[in-house]
Amino acid sequence: MIRNSFIFLEKIGPVSEKRLWDQGITEWGSFLDAGRLKGIAGVRKGYYDRRLIEAGKSLHGYDSSFFESCLPSSESWRLCAKISQNFWHPKNPLSKEITRSNSAL
Secondary structure: OHHHOOOOOOOOOHHHHHHHHHOOOOOHHHHHHOOOEOOEOHHHHHHHHHHHHHHHHHHHOOOOHHHHHHOOHHHHHHHHHHHHHHOOOOOOHHHHHHHHHHHOO
């Protein structure tokens, strides 16, 4: 769900996010691919593009601090699917520890 979210961008609230979805901008890639978007000035679009690229890098690098600083706490559920999907990822120190503990049994 987080890759379909824009609410962590400054000045994007639930109404603005829904407007984006209604325009067919339903995930970060479609936002980045769009040249112009109704209701978003070109300069702001460029800024949002950079923020989405940064968000993608943070997500790929399992760096939740990016989202902790900009995602409203009431919307943190949007990260749940990504977190649970990657919980058993080899880069996750907790999954390494659990695997090590289980192999000792």
